[in-house]
Amino acid sequence: MVGCAAETSVPRPRGRRTGPVTSCGVTTAAILWFRRDLRLYDHAALLAAARRSESVLAVFVLDDNLLRPAGASRRDFLYGCLRELDERLGHRLLIRHGDPAEVLPELAGRVGAESVHVSADTNPYGSRRDGRVREALRERGVGWEVTGSPYAVTPGRITKADGTPYKVFTPFRRAWSEHGWPLPAETGVDTVEWMSPDGLDGVPLPDGERDAAPELPPPGETNALGRWHEFVESGLAEYNQRRDRPDIAGTSRMSAYLRWGCVHPRTMLRDLSLLDHHGAGSYRNELAFREFYADVLWNWPASARCNFDTRFDRMPLDTGSEANVLFDVWCAGRTGFPIVDAGMRQLLREGWMHNRVRMIVASFLVKDLHLPWWWGARHFMLHLVDGDLASNQHGWQWAAGSGTDAAPYFRVFNPTTQGEKFDPSGEYVRRYVSELRGVDGSRVHRPWKLDGAQAPDYPAPVVDHSHERQEALARYGRIKNS
Incomplete structure (x- = not known):
C-alpha cells in the first residue's frame, strides 16, 4: 500500500467532471445515451452504467431521422421531457444534434468513456442506427452495453415451443405472463456521479413549436408518476367499465409517458400486481397488447409499411x-x-x-x-x-x-x-x-x-x-x- 488509501478517502465533488479522474492509476467513465427512457427511476441501463463506471455523462442526441416524421406535438412533448430530465440531473444533460454514429464516438473520445450504455431500441430504424453506432464505437475501442428496453419483456424473447414468434395475441399474452419480468430497478439521480457537460458543445433545446397541439399533457417523469399514482388510486378500479367511454375520464392517459419512457411498464406492472380487481386485470391486458405489437414489429419489421396479411x-x-x-x-x-x-x-x-x-x-x-x-x-x-x-x-x-x-x-x-x-x-x-x-x-x-x-x-x-x-x-x- 503506497498512498492509495489516502487518495481514495478524499471526497470527490459529484457531477463536476468533464472527463475521467484518476486515483491510483485508472478510474472509468461511461456515457448513458438516453432515448425512449427519459427517467431516472427503474432505469436498468443506468444501473448497469453505475456498476461499471465511476462517472457517467448523460447524453441525448437530436436525430433528424426521428424528429422529422414525429410532428410538432410529439417533438414539443419530447423537449419538455428533456427539460425536466435536465433539471432533475442538476442541468447535467448534454444535448447534441447530429448523427449518433458520429456524435457518440466523438464524445467518448473527449471524455475518455470506456463504454456507452443504452436501453434497447427494437424499432426498425433504431436497430439499424444502433448497429452503425456500435460499429463506430468498436473502431475506437469503446464498449456498447445494452440493458433493458422500453418493455417489460424485450421484443424477440418470447417464442412458441418451436422457436417461432407469435402471430396471435391471446397465446402471446399467456406466454408473456409466464415469462415474467424483474422488479423495478432502484435507481435515481444519486445512482452515479454525473459528469458536467461544460465544454462539450451542447446545443439548447428548441422552444415550444408553433404548430404543436395547444393542449399537450404535462411532460416528464415527475408528472408521469403523479398521473399514474392518481389513476391507480381513483380510476383503475372502474377502468374495465369506463375505458370505452370517450365522454368521461375513464382512461389513464399514460400513453405519451410510456412512449418516451418517462415511466417503465415494469413499474406499472409491479403496482398492478398488488391489486385484485377487474380494472387491474384489464389494464395489464392493455400493457400486454403494447408488448405484443412491439414483438410483431421486431419479428416482421416490414409490417410497419406493408400488409401483414x-x-x-x-x-x-x-x-x-x-x-x-x-x-x-x-x-x-x-x-x-x-x-x-x-x-x-x-x-x-x-x-x-x-x-x-x-x-x-x-x-x-x-x-x-x-x-x-x-x-x-x-x-x-x-x-x-x-x-x-x-x-x-x-x-x-x-x-x-x-x-x-x-x-x-x-x-x-x-x-x-x-x-x-x-x-x-x-x-x-x-x-x-x-x-x-x-x-x-x-x-x-x-x-x-x-x-x-x-x-x-x-x-x-x-x-x-x-x-x-x-x-x-x-x-x-x-x-x-x-
Missing part, C-alpha cells in the same frame, strides 16, 4: 383526386359524422385521441372511404404525442383487417351507433364539434335529422354509410378466400 395487397383501394379530397375532409374532422369529426378534432387540439374513437375513425377511413390504412397511420404518427410505430401501425392494420389478430373483415363500425353507444349523452361530440354544442342529448349523433337552423354550419355526411358498408364487404369478399 399479404392477401390484402390485392384489396381494391380508392386513390386519385376524389380520394385525396375525402382524406383531407377526414383529417380536418368535416365528414358529417359527429363521432368521427370529434375524434379528428381532438387529435389536432390535444395530440391525442381516445382509443375507442381511434378504432371508429380508422374503420371509417378504410371501410367507408375505402382509403389505404397507411394514409391514416401516417396522419396519426404526424399528430399523436404518443405516436408509437408498433402500436400505431398494427392498430391500423387491425382496423383494416390486414394485421395480426385482425378484426374480421365483416366488422364495419357504424359511426352513428358507435357514437350513441359510447357517447350516450353526446358530451364528447359537443366538447370538440363547436357547430353542435347547442344540440341536446344523443340527438347530436344524427344532425341530419335536426332542423337546419340548429346546426347550420355543420357539414352533411360525405358518404352513405349503409351503401359504403356493402361496398366494403364486396371488396373484402374478393380477397377473403384468395
Whole structure:
C-alpha cells in the first residue's frame, strides 16, 4: 500500500467532471445515451452504467431521422421531457444534434468513456442506427452495453415451443405472463456521479413549436408518476367499465409517458400486481397488447409499411383526386359524422385521441372511404404525442383487417351507433364539434335529422354509410378466400 488509501478517502465533488479522474492509476467513465427512457427511476441501463463506471455523462442526441416524421406535438412533448430530465440531473444533460454514429464516438473520445450504455431500441430504424453506432464505437475501442428496453419483456424473447414468434395475441399474452419480468430497478439521480457537460458543445433545446397541439399533457417523469399514482388510486378500479367511454375520464392517459419512457411498464406492472380487481386485470391486458405489437414489429419489421396479411395487397383501394379530397375532409374532422369529426378534432387540439374513437375513425377511413390504412397511420404518427410505430401501425392494420389478430373483415363500425353507444349523452361530440354544442342529448349523433337552423354550419355526411358498408364487404369478399 503506497498512498492509495489516502487518495481514495478524499471526497470527490459529484457531477463536476468533464472527463475521467484518476486515483491510483485508472478510474472509468461511461456515457448513458438516453432515448425512449427519459427517467431516472427503474432505469436498468443506468444501473448497469453505475456498476461499471465511476462517472457517467448523460447524453441525448437530436436525430433528424426521428424528429422529422414525429410532428410538432410529439417533438414539443419530447423537449419538455428533456427539460425536466435536465433539471432533475442538476442541468447535467448534454444535448447534441447530429448523427449518433458520429456524435457518440466523438464524445467518448473527449471524455475518455470506456463504454456507452443504452436501453434497447427494437424499432426498425433504431436497430439499424444502433448497429452503425456500435460499429463506430468498436473502431475506437469503446464498449456498447445494452440493458433493458422500453418493455417489460424485450421484443424477440418470447417464442412458441418451436422457436417461432407469435402471430396471435391471446397465446402471446399467456406466454408473456409466464415469462415474467424483474422488479423495478432502484435507481435515481444519486445512482452515479454525473459528469458536467461544460465544454462539450451542447446545443439548447428548441422552444415550444408553433404548430404543436395547444393542449399537450404535462411532460416528464415527475408528472408521469403523479398521473399514474392518481389513476391507480381513483380510476383503475372502474377502468374495465369506463375505458370505452370517450365522454368521461375513464382512461389513464399514460400513453405519451410510456412512449418516451418517462415511466417503465415494469413499474406499472409491479403496482398492478398488488391489486385484485377487474380494472387491474384489464389494464395489464392493455400493457400486454403494447408488448405484443412491439414483438410483431421486431419479428416482421416490414409490417410497419406493408400488409401483414399479404392477401390484402390485392384489396381494391380508392386513390386519385376524389380520394385525396375525402382524406383531407377526414383529417380536418368535416365528414358529417359527429363521432368521427370529434375524434379528428381532438387529435389536432390535444395530440391525442381516445382509443375507442381511434378504432371508429380508422374503420371509417378504410371501410367507408375505402382509403389505404397507411394514409391514416401516417396522419396519426404526424399528430399523436404518443405516436408509437408498433402500436400505431398494427392498430391500423387491425382496423383494416390486414394485421395480426385482425378484426374480421365483416366488422364495419357504424359511426352513428358507435357514437350513441359510447357517447350516450353526446358530451364528447359537443366538447370538440363547436357547430353542435347547442344540440341536446344523443340527438347530436344524427344532425341530419335536426332542423337546419340548429346546426347550420355543420357539414352533411360525405358518404352513405349503409351503401359504403356493402361496398366494403364486396371488396373484402374478393380477397377473403384468395
